[in-house]
Amino acid sequence: MTDAPDSLILREERGDVILLTLNRPSSLNSLTPGLIDELATHVADAENSAHIRVIMITGAGRGFCAGQDLALVGGSSGAPIDAALIRSYLDDHYLPLARMLHRGRCLVIAAVNGVAAGAGFSLALAADIRLAAPEAQFIQAFARIGLVPDAGGSYFLSRIIGPARACEMSLRALPIPAAEAHALGIVSEIVPAEALLDRAWELGEELARGPLSLEYIKELFLDAGTADFETQLTLESALQEKAALSDDFREGVHAFLQKRHAAFHHR
Numbered sequence: 107m108t109d110a111p112d113s114l115i116l117r118e119e120r121g122d123v124i125l126l127t128l129n130r131p132s133s134l135n136s137l138t139p140g141l142i143d144e145l146a147t148h149v150a151d152a153e154n155s156a157h158i159r160v161i162m163i164t165g166a167g168r169g170f171c172a173g174q175d176l177a178l179v180g181g182s183s184g185a186p187i188d189a190a191l192i193r194s195y196l197d198d199h200y201l202p203l204a205r206m207l208h209r210g211r212c213l214v215i216a217a218v219n220g221v222a223a224g225a226g227f228s229l230a231l232a233a234d235i236r237l238a239a240p241e242a243q244f245i246q247a248f249a250r251i252g253l254v255p256d257a258g259g260s261y262f263l264s265r266i267i268g269p270a271r272a273c274e275m276s277l278r279a280l281p282i283p284a285a286e287a288h289a290l291g292i293v294s295e296i297v298p299a300e301a302l303l304d305r306a307w308e309l310g311e312e313l314a315r316g317p318l319s320l321e322y323i324k325e326l327f328l329d330a331g332t333a334d335f336e337t338q339l340t341l342e343s344a345l346q347e348k349a350a351l352s353d354d355f356r357e358g359v360h361a362f363l364q365k366r367h368a369a370f371h372h373r
C-alpha cells in the first residue's frame with residue numbers, strides 16, 4: 107500500500123481486484139463527508155479503469171462502519187439539528203456512492219470485520235456479496251437516534267430478507283449477530299477474523315477471472331425482485347445477446363468442447 111498514513115481510505119490492488127479499507131478506527135470507521143467522498147473517488151476510478159473488476163470494502167480496527175459520524179450532525183448542546191444539512195449529507199455524499207456501488211459495472215464484496223451500524227450497514231448491503239467475521243454484527247441503528255433507514259438501507263435489506271422482516275429489524279434496531287445474519291441470507295459466509303481478508307481476496311480473484319457476462323448478471327438482478335415478468339424476460343434476452351457477442355462466450359464454448367478450463371479475457 108502507498109497511502110498517506112492519514113488517508114481515510116486505504117487502497118490495495120492485486121490484479122483486477124482492489125481492497126478499500128475505511129480508516130477511522132477510533133470511531134469504528136464512522137462516516138464523514140470527506141471519507142465518503144474519498145471512497146466514492148476510489149470507486150469511480152475503479153469503474154472507469156480498464157481492468158479493475160472487483161471492489162472489496164472492509165474496515166480498519168475492530169469495526170466495519172458505525173454509520174454517520176454523529177459528532178458532525180450537531181445537537182450535543184441541545185441546539186436544534188440542521189435537517190437541511192442531514193439531507194445534503196445524503197443527497198450529495200451517501201446517495202451517489204450507493205448508486206455507484208449498486209448499479210456500477212464492478213462486482214462489490216463487503217468483508218465485514220466488525221459492527222456495521224446505520225449507514226455502515228447500508229454500505230455493507232450495497233455490496234453484491236457479504237462475508238463476515240463471527241464478531242460482526244449488523245444494526246439498523248437509525249431508530250435508536252430517531253431517524254429512518256437511509257443510504258439504500260431499506261431497499262437493500264427488503265430485497266434480501268423481505269420488507270416485513272426488514273421493517274421489524276429497523277423498528278427494533280437490535281444487533282443481529284453474524285450467525286443470525288448468515289441464517290437470514292444477509293451474509294454469504296462466516297470466516298474467522300484472521301482469515302477474512304484472505305478469503306475475500308480469494309473470492310475477489312475468482313470473480314475477476316470470470317467472463318464478461320458476470321457484469322451482465324449483476325445488471326440482470328438489479329431489479330429482478332421488483333420488475334414484472336415481461337420486463338425481466340426482455341432484459342434477459344437483451345443481455346444474453348450482448349453476452350453472446352463476447353469473445354468470452356466463444357472461449358467458454360471452445361473450452362467446454364475441448365475439455366479444458368476456459369481462459370476468459372473479459373471482452
Ligand code: T3D
Pocket residue numbers: 132133134136172173174175176177179191192193194195196221223224225226245247248250251253256
Ligand atoms: O447525516 C445524515 O445524513 C444522516 C445519516 C444518518 C445515517 C446513519 O448512519 S444514522 C446511524 C448512526 N450510527 C449510530 O447510531 C451508531 C452509533 N454507534 C453505536 O451505537 C455504537 O458505537 C456501536 C453499537 C456501533 C458499537 O458499540 P461499541 O460498544 O462496540 O463501541 P462504542 O464504545 O460505542 O464506540 C467506540 C468509539 O467509537 C466511541 O468513541 P470513544 O468513546 O472511544 O472516543 C464512540 O463514541 C465512537 N463511535 C461509534 N459510533 C460512532 C462513533 N462516533 C461518532 N459517530 C458514530 N456513529
